[in-house]
Amino acid sequence: MTQFDYLLYAPWLSPMNLLKDLEHSNHVTQTIIHKLDQGQEKIPLLPELNPPYWEFGHLIWFHEFWVHRHGLESNPSFLTQADTLFNSSEISHDDRWLAKIPTIDVLMNYFSDVMERTFTILRSGSVSSEQAYFIQLALYHEDMHNEAFAYMWQSLGYTWPLEPSLRFIEDQENNFEPRYIHISERKLLLGSAQNSGFIFDNEKWQHEVLVPEFSISSHAVSNGEYLEFLKSLNNAEISSTEHQPAYWKKEGDTWFERFHEQWLAIDLKAPVRHISAHNAEKYCLWRGVRLPTENELSVLMTSVSEHWQPSSLWEWTSSTFEPFEGFSPDPYQDYSAPWFDGKYRVLKGWSKFTPHYLRRPQFRNFYLPSRRDFFCGFRTCLA
Ligand SMILES: [Fe+2]
Structure with missing residues (x-):
């Protein structure tokens, strides 16, 4: 297989559906950027953040580069210096704070120019497979950066200008007590098949794996359960932020968690969030359980949804992020391949x-x- 595998990611969304989804994502992006108060675009240099205007410029650049420039720097950009400024593979993380980012007005014009060109293609109704693939890629890339804005806004304590709020409890769809579900040995089809619609390169290709029997929790670990673990530690460990979820604090006997700019008393039943995999594993060790593997969590998440409670969080597994056999990178080569270094978790x-x-x-x-x-949490398996 080659980097032209993407032609096997049909069926494509219809031009009208693509238009609708792209308009919606653009509305989200623009609202986030527009609602920043003056000065809020200047943020401290931290490894997990990007300057907001850089991130905005980058997602426009990505769309233009793949949809309108055919992935070639030799095809000029609408914006001078766009490649030097906004190609995430070329500008180092720390240099993003030093770069001469254009003004917000220039960036907004760049955004409208690029998107208007795409809308023209989509409204014409005649879209090639190649165009459909790259428009979907750019759209999903924008969605991922919009999610990155949401957790950046959470890190910075900024007000989130859109729905949804961060209150998690109302997500509880299935009203039943948490329990362990025993799942007998079974074959799982892992990964994605050809012609099953748009996929990312790390899903290639669907293959069968045998998953030995296991027992997995119906619910993600809750704030209340995690608090029991915290209370088992000594006082110095409890008050150090190392074991606490990010954005928790204790006042008197009450624990609070921050939702963007708002501190609220923790909801003991809500899934615990903003936990590193390392702390999830410390919790597991204390409780005598373990994190699920990628295969086990995949079995659960492809099973009938009445049996388990989604957490609306990305859930950690114990599996290292690795390519499936036969992997080949897609045209945007930096999506997965650079991260197969054994350091990342699925x-x-x-x-x-x-x-x-x-x-x-x-x-x-x-x-x-x-x-x-x-926005991460975890559920557990019986050891
Ligand atoms: Fe990106």
């Missing part, structure tokens, strides 16, 4: 900020196990 699921069309059980997310700033 997460399954979705967050409240993930559009419904990216909530596919085959989707493989991946982060360093030390990260806890994004």
